[in-house]
Amino acid sequence: MTQPTPLASHLWNAPAVRVVPPQAPAPRPRPPIRGDGEVEHRGFRGDIEGLRAIAVLSVLLWHGGLTALPGGFVGVDVFFVISGFLITRLIVTEIEQTGRLSLIGFYGRRAKRLLPGAAVVLATTLVLSYLFLPKTRWAETGWDVVSSGIYAVNWRLAERSVDYLASDQAPSAVQHFWSLAVEEQFYLAWPPLLLLAAALIRRSRRAGRSIRGPLLVCMLLIAVPSLTWSIYLSSSDPGRAYFHSTTRAWELAIGAGLAIVAASLGRMPRALAVVLGWSGMGAVLASFVVIDRSMPFPGYVALLPTLGAAAVIAAGPAAGRGGPVMLLGLSPMRAVGSLSYSLYLWHWPLLVVARAALGDLSVAQSLTVVAFSFLPAYLTYRFVENPFRYAQAVQYSPTRAIQLGILCTAIPVIAGLLFQFTVWPPRGASRPVPSVIADAGLAKSADPAAPRMGAAVLASSPGGDRKGAPVDRPGQFVPDALAARNDLPDLYRQGCQASGTDTEPRSCTYGNQSASFTIALVGDSHAAQWAPALQAIATAKGWQLVTYTKSACPFLSAEVANGDRPYTSCTSWNRTLLARLTGDQRPNLVVTSSSNYRAVRGDRVLDSEESRSALGEGMHTTWKALGSAGVKTVVLRDTPRPDIDIAECASQYPNRMTKCAVDRDEALSGIGERQVAAAASLRNVTLVDLNDAICPTDRCAAVIGGVLVYRDTNHLTATYAATLAPRLNAALERALRN
Structure with missing residues (x-):
């Protein structure tokens, strides 16, 4: 269901299996009761x-x-x-x-x-x-x-x-x-x-x-x-x-x-x-x-x-x-x-x-x-x-x-x-994203003396940086755990994320509307989570950013499952979008990412190993088509997946936040390796891996630099994604030079 998950519960409120006596002008004695509490009468079944x-x-x-x-x-x-x-x-x-x-x-x-x-x-x-x-x-x-x-x-x-x-x-x-x-x-x-x-x-x-x-x-x-x-x-x-x-x-x-x-x-x-x-x-x-x-x-x-x-x-x-x-x-x-x-x-x-x-x-x-x-x-x-x-x-x-x-x-x-x-009084929202970007040092008006936040506190080569290690008491952080669910990219509030039944792409445009250079952000919610960083980059560079995202729908040619059924609307959406990106609305650069999925062949949902192979082939085919049309592609390696609700954990254990840390190797055991393999032999395709700035140590922390990293079990908060803008900007510049 959601088919609803066990989460999908049910029952009824069936009426009593007896006929209620008709109204009487005066109270009458209560009917005899059986041992199990039901009224005994002729109509009982x-x-x-x-x-x-x-x-x-x-x-x-x-x-x-x-x-x-x-x-x-x-x-x-x-x-x-x-x-x-x-x-x-x-x-x-x-x-x-x-x-x-x-x-x-x-x-x-x-x-x-x-x-x-x-x-x-x-x-x-x-x-x-x-x-x-x-x-x-x-x-x-x-x-x-x-x-x-x-x-x-x-x-x-x-x-x-x-x-x-x-x-x-x-x-x-x-x-x-x-x-x-x-x-x-x-x-x-x-x-x-x-x-x-x-x-x-x-x-x-x-x-x-x-x-x-x-x-x-x-x-x-x-x-x-x-x-x-x-x-x-x-x-x-x-x-x-x-x-x-x-x-x-x-x-x-x-x-x-x-x-x-x-x-x-x-x-x-x-x-x-x-x-x-x-x-x-x-x-x-x-x-x-x-x-x-x-x-x-x-x-x-x-x-x-x-x-x-x-x-x-x-x-x-x-x-x-x-x-x-x-x-x-x-x-x-x-x-x-x-x-x-x-x-x-x-x-x-x-x-x-x-x-x-x-x-x-x-x-x-x-x-x-x-x-x-x-x-x-x-x-x-x-x-x-x-x-x-x-x-x-x-x-x-x-x-x-x-x-x-x-x-x-x-x-x-x-x-x-x-x-x-x-x-449950409403709590304050997180700091406005532009302020976080300024703190991260991307905006030209950034104050060098301003305190850094999120990924900005980490070293230029963040792998192993203890500033990103889990601690029990990380101090005050944003967004508040109770507000984290709503710390979303703007494209959700603006209705730009296609829903499960949509077959036509929806888009939102950010940055310079008349710019000569256009980035297209394409993919599922794991692509959409990078929108805050790309918005900041587009604003700083005078570029145009156009988003094309759809819930639970990776940008690839393979058919994927939605629950236990073929996700047919995703297949149609991908076909339409690829034609758009390689046709008259061709961007200068496509940025994409995706979570892990199960692939479908015919009416059969494939097992894990078959799915990994099918997804890898689907990514390779789609990215090759973009390259053949002269469109450069940057593939963002999928982010670590905690698979526990980090915001909920942070609210439950505010003084024992190490309970919310997860093993890095387990969190990274998703689609990332297939993304690396699919991009390896393709021209005009560059793989970018920023995961050391998301999980620098062998255990992934819930809070880094005073910013809550995840809003749920697998999506970055918009605030933390925004603090990754300078690192993503540098990676895009390298990709465009190649």
Whole structure:
């Protein structure tokens, strides 16, 4: 996903598997409660309760890192089907029995059932974030809680999934609320639509005719376009597709369709129902094993778990004890099913906090945290969910239940805003880049007596310079760790970085707009990180700088992968850009660099060794084409890659910054050697290696010369890149003389 990474969590907030009693003029005694806490009544479906247990356990085990269940995340899709069935059954039954639907009654039941537990978990997550998460994650967590409180976090995560700048950030502690948001949006929109459809149907047909047939047609009018859109978007934009409500509506519609035809399903022959039920159970279990994150999801792949769940639900009444209920109806399964909502709410924040406090967890440790989540889940179920659900004050007063829902919505929203604006006060930004450049000595107006910063403190031959060695207390530095995420090249703010789906190059121009000498900066974000240094050079020399960069797209002829799929838009972008750079818009000099990638051949993502060879050939072919067109090329060897979030580490260990240092050899084990080999035999191509000024010693420091070197796991801060301008300027002058 991002397909979202384990980072891509999910679940649902399926309604209780019971029918809430109709309003009564006076309070009535509370219904009898089974041992596992659910109301016992004629409409209870033990197989559905057990199916909820199967679904939530698959998600918990997958988040715990159990590799035997690569598709455990599809438990959320099972819940979507369950929710669509239960909600629609309640609505259609009420419409048929009373001729109307009390929307305030419906929303009141949902509010008292779902919102108190969610409010408790969201508020507690803020407290845990304050105690255990690095400060760099507080701001995002505050906004995530706010959007979760209003059940819109799935849209926020959808946009973040296509934001390359956020791709290396740790997952949100409330990321799992995305699926709750999808269901809440369904709960808000579906009842009025059903009520409207029923009214129109009855107006156009004589009284007394069943509304179920026409409602089923309405359901198909929603499900078919949604599934079609889901299949398309899952292939073209999988990150966004994963979180969108529009790509999930068909899953809820499957359950809704089952509820509409439920009466007919009950007349199914028992033998057929038994086969159908167990086949569906097999499909659900198989989906946990055969589906993985490399597949376009949800799309057509999600048909396996959703149709499997639908088959279990459809066959249940007719199959009787011979169906899956013999397994799903067992007391332990029903007990877990009754806790499923609370379990889902609690397990993910606890995992995120544990990983932040203890570092990377083993599978055994992660599963221990997951097992521990049963305790707060039970306490929430016992002392929050049930008391509010059955409280006399709201049991027979939908208005009071709505008021309770408003309160439970306001709590996380207000708490998240307070956390954002008071617990995490905005910090000052870094020093302006021009000032840093002046300190580095490139600008003609530079004051020789001004203190030097960043790479400027290092010797002219910086390799081994102890001024760049890691220390525990480097003193005050810029940008502040909390502001480092935003210490970006100007081209990001100005919208010049092409996004994942763009096939046409975007450009920004800096320096002298009418200059006779033009530099083109070309490549992915590892090329874009050099823009501050090149801007300073262009300004000082009166040159023109034009940028052509695209997220996660190296400038080479080989096809690369985006996640686990061919990055087709990158291939098109490269083809168009190469024609531009060798045609009428030919620059005097191309400067390029790139990170490491996996190459694609056909539909197959190559392994590491094959990828290195394919990438090397792709670079050689592209640079040779530039040289044949008379364009000189400077290849900047890729920078060391710490693979730990340096800004987050610096905020977490301000007095033990050596914990943020990484081994130089490991950090350099990327694409650099291939860049050297690809450039070696080509005329008009010069390789420039400035890594000794980024990591001078055998361990790469987080701070050099009072400047934070990295803004995340692998990108230089714009401030530090700017301090490399004099060294890059000297390298460009040598290249142009050759």
